[in-house]
Amino acid sequence: MKSAEAEPYRPILCRIANFYGRDGTLLDEAQEAFSVQVFILREADPYALLDVGQPLLVEETEYLNRSIRKCAERGVGPLPIARVIAETVRRVASRNSTVGQNLLVTSLPKAAVQPQGFFVAAAPPGPETLSFLYLPAGVTDGTQYGPNFVCGGSAWTDFRSGPIVES
Numbered sequence: 001m002k003s004a005e006a007e008p009y010r011p012i013l014c015r016i017a018n019f020y021g022r023d024g025t026l027l028d029e030a031q032e033a034f035s036v037q038v039f040i041l042r043e044a045d046p047y048a049l050l051d052v053g054q055p056l057l058v059e060e061t062e063y064l065n066r067s068i069r070k071c072a073e074r075g076v077g078p079l080p081i082a083r084v085i086a087e088t089v090r091r092v093a094s095r096n097s098t099v100g101q102n103l104l105v106t107s108l109p110k111a112a113v114q115p116q117g118f119f120v121a122a123a124p125p126g127p128e129t130l131s132f133l134y135l136p137a138g139v140t141d142g143t144q145y146g147p148n149f150v151c152g153g154s155a156w157t158d159f160r161s162g163p164i165v166e167s
Contacts, residue, residue, distance in 0.1 A: 009110055013039040013050045026055065046072040047081075054092055054099050064088050078107040078125035079133075086135050101137035106130075 015037045019030045024037065041048050047068050049061070056064070067084040082105040093099040107125030125131045135142040 009113055010043075011041040011045075011048075011110070013041070013048055015039075015050060015052055017052060019053065054096055056088070056092065060088055060091060077127045078109065082107065082125055082133065082135075083140050086140065090137075103135040105133040105135060105142070107133070 016034055018032070018034045019027050020035065020037070021027055022035070039048065039050065049064055049068075064084065068081055071081045071084065086103050086105070089099065089103060090101050093101045105125060108130050109127050111128040112130040125133055133142040
């Protein structure tokens with residue numbers, strides 16, 4: 001039996017929702033209980049897409065697949081991919097008012113995960129840094145806006161960062 005440390009890190013998609021059936025089909029009504037679905041990417045998969053709540057149109061799925069595949073082939077890193085996904089979410093929002101245009105992008109590249117832990121950076125998504133980027137409606141560059149952390153009796157909340165502005 002292999003230890004957990006001997007296993008390679010694998011990318012996953014996780015969907016926690018109360019409006020999908022056990023088979024992943026969208027339900028007509030939300031349920032009281034939430035379900036968790038975890039999808040582990042195969043070694044050969046450079047990426048995977050999982051829509052949540054609002055199914056994508058065929059042309060939206062094709063655009064995402066084509067654009068993300070090009071980004072992966074060129075090795076451009078997570079920021080251009082985040083922009084492509086943001087553009088698609090906003091296209092969906094333009095046809096469905098229940099979909100928001102403000103987005104929080106989280107990037108957790110494999111290189112940022114180490115056995116001894118990892119560091120959360122207030123920086124644009126990069127190939128080696130765990131990061132958070134808030135993209136309000138109409139914005140593609142965003143603001144570094146981190147999540148709330150509570151650990152060891154301390155809290156880090158409402159964190160934002162940006163360029164230094166001289167007064």
